[in-house]
Amino acid sequence: MLLTEIDHVAIAVRDLEAAVDYHRRAFGASVAYRETVERDGVEEALLAVADSYIQLISPTTPDSPVARFLERRGEGLHHVGYRVADCAAALAALVAAGATPLDSEPRPGSRGTTIAFVHPKGSFGTLIELVQE
16 A cells, blocks of 8 residues: 555635634644745645644745636645655556656655645546655
8 A cells, every 4th residue: 555644635725814714713723834835836834633734725926836726716625645655656656557647756845745746637536646754
């Protein structure tokens, strides 16, 4: 089994502060980690849920993938992050199984992780992020 656990569920939002505040008021959640990822044009806030996260993401540029997602689909579920022990091996296994990679090889992610994305067309409609800690 390549998957070790669910790393995060990512929710695209227009107003990161409002989304953080909602989760604080509704669930008592607090931000465990926050970062701006310039390469992807997003700011994220991670809310810890046991050993996983709810990742709230908001675009920092109008042409980022998350900005385009919000324009097309509005706020909501963006992707699921699967935690793996070896991102390169997991990406190769997914490609061998017919998945279409968005990243040709693993790359640096937030909080010091190594990540790779797989296109939703090859994974039953869900954008998948592989996350190696």
